[in-house]
Amino acid sequence: MVKWYPTEDVQKVRVKRANKPARLRGGVSPGQILILLAGKHQGKRVAFLKQLESGLLLVTGPYKLNGVPLKRVPQAYTVPTSTKIDISGSDFSKVTDAYFAKEKENTKKTEEAFFAPKKEKKPFSDAKKAMQKSVDAGIVNKVADPVVKKYLKTKFRLRNGMFPHTLKF
Amino acid sequence: MAHARFVEIGRVAYVNFGPEKGKLCVIVDVVDNKRALVDGPSTGVARQQMPFSRISLTEIVLPVKRNQKSSNVAKIFDSHEVVKKWNASTAGKHIEHSLRRANLTDFERFKLMVAQKKKSLALKKELKKVAVKH
Numbered sequence: 001m002v003k004w005y006p007t008e009d010v011q012k013v014r015v016k017r018a019n020k021p022a023r024l025r026g027g028v029s030p031g032q033i034l035i036l037l038a039g040k041h042q043g044k045r046v047a048f049l050k051q052l053e054s055g056l057l058l059v060t061g062p063y064k065l066n067g068v069p070l071k072r073v074p075q076a077y078t079v080p081t082s083t084k085i086d087i088s089g090s091d092f093s094k095v096t097d098a099y100f101a102k103e104k105e106n107t108k109k110t111e112e113a114f115f116a117p118k119k120e121k122k123p124f125s126d127a128k129k130a131m132q133k134s135v136d137a138g139i140v141n142k143v144a145d146p147v148v149k150k151y152l153k154t155k156f157r158l159r160n161g162m163f164p165h166t167l168k169f
Numbered sequence: 170m171a172h173a174r175f176v177e178i179g180r181v182a183y184v185n186f187g188p189e190k191g192k193l194c195v196i197v198d199v200v201d202n203k204r205a206l207v208d209g210p211s212t213g214v215a216r217q218q219m220p221f222s223r224i225s226l227t228e229i230v231l232p233v234k235r236n237q238k239s240s241n242v243a244k245i246f247d248s249h250e251v252v253k254k255w256n257a258s259t260a261g262k263h264i265e266h267s268l269r270r271a272n273l274t275d276f277e278r279f280k281l282m283v284a285q286k287k288k289s290l291a292l293k294k295e296l297k298k299v300a301v302k303h
Contacts, residue, residue: 035275045275081275081276082274082275082276083274083275083276147279147280148276150279151276151279154279156275166271167275167278168272168273168274168275169274
């Protein structure tokens with residue numbers, strides 16, 4: 001039998017399912033130390049705070065130790081280690097996806113505006129600096145062992161004879 | 170030749186490769202120039218033929234008879250405390266250390282690196298004192 005086709009092409013209606021939030025892989029829990037794999041902070045060891053609604057992980061250096069600020073990181077770009085630090089003393093409940101939204105600039109798209117010399121970058125907001133300080137204070141104070149502090153300061157590096165598929169983290 | 174380890178009945182061997190990797194066994198008979206009949210009832214190695222390429226001979230030789238029954242091999246093995254001797258030997262310790270090194274976590278590896286740096290710094294300092302000045 002020949003297949004029946006409608007006269008006019010009918011668009012197949014696809015039901016869009018709501019995306020489930022990404023699963024936390026590797027048994028990662030708050031306070032765990034992760035190694036960042038990409039970006040400016042490649043190789044740095046950071047403290048995992050929580051998973052945001054978008055599925056991204058919220059991490060912080062802490063900033064004083066390794067220069068990594070409060071940052072969103074996709075899970076795929078991290079390697080979880082088995083070390084954990086105490087982050088119960090820090091309050092980061094106010095940090096959500098909205099915290100990282102870019103500020104909208106009201107520039108009219110005119111010819112003059114296009115050719116005008118670029119404005120200087122806006123300085124890092126004081127509110128965000130304060131938030132960073134308050135979140136980090138609760139973490140850094142609880143790290144008693146200077147070796148752990150040094151561990152967070154040092155970047156992860158592969159050396160001769162180190163093969164990632166055989167390494168245990 | 171005087172200190173060589175020979176394949177002989179009763180020679181304890183360490184399995185390097187295959188499903189029995191990491192276990193000790195006793196050579197109970199020789200099949201041909203490439204295979205031995207090994208048995209390790211106390212260490213979980215079933216009586217089987219084993220190519221010599223898979224095993225390393227240890228220093229320990231047991232008074233086992235050719236094709237001796239598994240249960241009797243086990244008695245001799247246990248009475249000579251082979252596992253204890255093996256763990257105390259240099260080869261046994263070396264294997265234990267390499268296993269430990271393979272299972273280090275990232276933090277442990279970091280601590281090891283710090284300790285090695287400290288050691289080499291101390292060593293260099295001492296060497297400098299003793300070094301001949303050109």
